[in-house]
Amino acid sequence: MLENNKIFIEFAYFITFFSGAFVSFLFILRSKFSWFRQLDKKTQIQFADKLVSCIHSVTITIRALYVLFTDPNLQENKLIYNSETLCRTYQITLGFFIFDTLIMFIYKNEMFDWKFLIHHVASILGSGVTMSYGTFSYFALIRSLSEASTVFIQIRWFLLTLKLEKTKKLKTKRDFTTCASTSCSNTRVAGKSLMPHPMYNDPMFATNSYMNYNHGNHYLPNGFPYPHPSYLNAQPNAPPIYFQAYPRF
DSSP states (O other): OOOHHHHHHHHHHHHHHHHHHHHHHHHHHHHHOHHHHTSOHHHHHHHHHHHHHHHHHHHHHHHHHHHHHHOHHHHHOSSBOOOHHHHHHHHHHHHHHHHHHHHHHHTHHHHOOHHHHHHHHHHHHHHHHHHHHOBTHHHHHHHHGGGHHHHHHHHHHHHHHTTOTTSHHHHHHHHHHHHHHHHHHHHHHHHHHTSBOSOOSSTTOOOTTTOBTTTTBOBOTTSOBOOOGGGGTOOTTOOOOOOOBSSOO
C-alpha cells in the first residue's frame, strides 16, 4: 500500500502531467500547423483538451484490463479491495478530472458545461472514495472500461471539426464508435451481474474473507482497517458469515 505522502505526491504529479500535456498540445499545434491557427479560440482549446482526454482514456482502459486479468485477489474480493496498482489508476483518473474541471473554469466561455461539471464532480467523488476505502473496486474497474469508447467519440469530433464529415473515414469511425460504445455498455452490465447480491446476511459486509476472527486481526487482506467484530455483535470464535451472491462464486 502506498504511503499517504507518496499518494498525494503522485496525485499532484498526474494533475501536472495532464496540465502540461494540454499546454504542450496548444503550443505545438499553434506553432507547427497553419490549419490549426485558422480555427477559432474555442475550437483550439477544445481540440487540445480532447487530445488529453484521449491520453487518459487509453491509459485507464489499458490499466483496467491489466488489473482485471492479472490480479486474482480482485476476483476473490469484488466488494472491498485495493492495491497499489488500483490506487495509481484512481490517481490518474482523479488527476484528469480535476484538470478538466479546472480547464472548464479557466476557459469558462469556451469549455464550461453544467452537464460535464456534474459528471466530473461525481467521478472525482466516486474515484476518491474507492481509492480511500477500496469499496466497490471491481465495479469501478468495470466502469472504467467505458473509457475505451471516449477515444472514438473524440476522433469523430476531430473529423467533424476538420470538415471531413462526408468522407469514408468518418462513416467508418462512426460505425466503430457505435460498436465500441455498445460493447462497453454490455461490459458494464456484465460486471454488475458479478457483484454481490444486495440481500447479504450482515449489514456491514462482514465476510470470512474480510475478517480474521480467530486471531483478532480486523483488517482486509490488503491491509485496510475494518470495523471491530464487537460492532457487529460477533463473537471472536463465531462461525464464518457469508453474504449471498448471485451468481455464486
